[in-house]
Amino acid sequence: MFVTRLKLPLALFALPVLGLVVWSLAAAGPGQAKQTAGDQTKQEAAPQPAPPAEYVGSETCSGCHADFAPDKLAYHKEIDVVKRLSEWKGRACESCHGPGKAHAESADPKLIFSFKGAPAAKASQTCLKCHAQGLRSSGRAFDAHARNSVACGSCHTVHAPKAKPLLAGVPNGLCVTCHTNVKAEFFRPYRHRLVEGAISCIDCHNPHGSPIGGRTTAQFRASHGNEQPCLKCHSDKRGPFTFEHVPVRTEGCSACHEPHGSVNPRMLVRHQVRFLCLECHTTPGLGLPAGARPSGTAPMGQTPPAFHDLRSPRYRNCTTCHIKIHGSYMSGIFER
């Protein structure tokens, strides 16, 4: 059984690797020589330098912009010193702002690309010429930041970062400058320990967009490949269980929990457990007004049996019996 299980993941891993090797070999062939031709198409697609005559070099830039000299930058000074970026050596400023000769000669700010005031999409495209590693950019189609014109520079700053990686502020503080409502949710008594520093927004969310949140609007950071981030810490809820509780898998944890903060114990979305359960576990069609018929496909869930006499406190506390409500190895009704 172990070998059978192993085959599929290995194949899934090996096939792209093989394809990549073939592609790399092809790319390293004659096509590689064309990269240095500097044609306009390639310049947009990758950070290839324009003809040297249009560049003035970082030293010239530093003459006026001394505070932003490459050697004072936290990370982008690597452009000058790292071998793998040698083609930009001495032109770190222009690797982002474009050729600066016209600007240097005229001091006209309109003659050089400035991130300040540039349309968000255009500014981000400039960063993505280098920073397009798959996991950062492949989720951008799903990224609420990109869709809402929040440029890279809204959170990152090259010239005066306050935290890694090139952040304009400490991560949680930076997020709540826009997500003010989420900040207030963390004031509530039952909450994840974000304010106390135990976790960070980016432990759960991927600010660069992620398809994992495809079932919700949140941009989740994946755990175990493509599972919800909650399961990285709450690993006992992940399963697989012999008996899964359907909405845990299909609706996600937020079907029952408020992940940021709640006034209800266990961060539940209802004040008492029984209402949380009964809102789903009510047989479709039952209780319809006389003559009414259910339309469309009925939702999932069933009515509790009649011996669950809700007048008794025993039955009003559903999870004292259904103790394995997230999923059970042995009991279809989550009792053990």
Place this chain on the structure above:
Amino acid sequence: MKTASSNNRVALVVLVSALWAAAGSAQQQPAPAAAPEPQQPAQAAAAPPSDRPVTGSIDFGYRWTVKEYGNNNMYRSIVNLGDGPKLFDAALSFRSLRPSYTDRVDVQLNSWGGEPYSTARVSARKEGIYELGFVYRNISYYNNIPSFANPLLESGLPSFDSQNGYDIHRRLFDVTLDIFPNRRFSPYFVYSRSAGTGPGLLTFVGPGNEYLSNRRIDDAVNIFRAGSHLNFSKANFTLEFGGSRFRDDLRVFYGPGGANPGNRRTPLLGETLRLDSADQQYGGGSTTFFTRHSATLRPFRWMDLSGEFLFNQPSLNATLRELAAGNLVSSPDLRRNTGQTVTGTAQALRPHPSGTASLVLRPLDRLRIVQSYYTDRFHLSSFSALNQNLTGVAGLLGFVLPPAVSEANTNLVYFSSNYNRYQAEAMFDLHPRVTVRGGYRKIWSEVLHGDPSDPEAADRGRQRQQVALAGVDVRLPANLTLFGAAEVSSGDSALVRTSLLDYQRVKVRGRWKPLKWATVNGTLALLRNFNGRPDINLAYRSHESSLSLVLSPRGGRRLNLMLDYMHSALASDMFIILVPFFNRDISRYDQNGHQVGAYVNLGLTKNARFDFGGSMVVVDGSRPTRFYQPQADLVLPFRSKVSWIAGWRFYDFNETQFRSEAFRSHLFLTGLRITM
């Protein structure tokens, strides 16, 4: 349920002594250093490089709590800060002034010394060669809310322990190594571990009764993943492969400690049930392999293609061993017995592929068209077998039964989900300062859950949803930015009764920076969801509006002011069926809350600061709650690199419906800040 271990405190004292000694040597250096911002140790890590090998600060001291009144279980469930010597914060950067294996090492420590959430972060890097990150978190989860899962208290009996409580420590450990051998190939390796251990309370559930028992949580998962970014001129790839191993050795046990009458205090068919002893031991083990591959291609300047393929396949092997003695009944035939032995085994396999494909077209400079498709599918095949042996079988209501009975039953379960989402959106720059967007999203999914041998009885769900999308982003002069987004959905069917179906969602965000040192942010979020099926009649309405103001004149050297306010209102009602008479009722939930945060940082002198403020939560509705958390901190330097720190925290929690769970507590701290 015990408090923090003394070992941590001893270690802390040793650590603080060593740091004090280090600070003493650091004081010999004449170069002055600026005090770091309070509560923001990360800033030290990103401080501009200096010519000193060690920079940063360490805050340590002693804290004690003064409880005015209240429920200690609630205090620990919500706050859980205790007395004793503490290392509050440390942020240190070590720079190598000579060529070395590392350019820089950053160390951050937060909340050590028996604290409920201790963290350590260490990172080392050599420019252009590698980056190594290490994160350790020890998070204490204490939860024993007397009114939660406590039918005895609800019945009027003096039971002040939740029947679902725990006091565990979850230790999380992450190591990440990124290597940069060349510009095209950058591999990375990640190891993560999450382990939870500790005692708790849980019920031992038997037929007809459930008995408050002890539990021992012991689970751990080890995750390893490795991959590489492959960067080319027109394409980027990431290939990742990983695996995890999980074990779950939960134990629920009771006795010997006398007869446990359980939650049922009335006879069942003439028998008074009791539990004398129980021991339920689980042995769950799961192994997973997962892959994650992504590709981004830019074949033309006007086109981006990207996609991700993700797959994970967890498998389960679990066992159960259960012994119980008392006056019990068996399931499902309600045989009275004096002893039960249950053994069980279970297996499950859940392959879970998901993938995305997206296409971004820029046919014009001002127009972007984004299309994406996302699919997420899994199916679970599982099997379990239970064997139950009963001793002392006597039958109920006078029926005579054999003295020992053995029964076995097996279960097969099939559960599949096929979720798909397609979205197309166009974004157009009407003006360099105005972008509008509009689009369409379609969601369709199917779920099947049941016994494969009885497909007619399977529970089926179907989701069909069409959503119209619109948005506008406006960047006005005077640093005023506005974002607006709206979604309007029309659904045919939902998977569960509370799912989004016919909904309207509106979000508006604004930011105004009238001065370089003043920022105003505002958010408005509305969501209305309806399901008009006559047997559901769901009407959900939520509204959140928030406003924040940040003032930092002169770079915040003398004054920082942060004000946050949010008003949240939520109302939901839907039809439910109440057993045992199956009469229709309405489940109503209301929440009307005001959350306020206000913090002021005052710079008294060059290194002296006084910070004060706090937060306030006032919520009315289904669970009226008040929670106040004012605080004040003082930093007074008395030597060039040593400051006295003092702080006060106050927690006041009360709920109108559960007044016995209220608490009020003061925390005082004093200590030293050493700056290097």
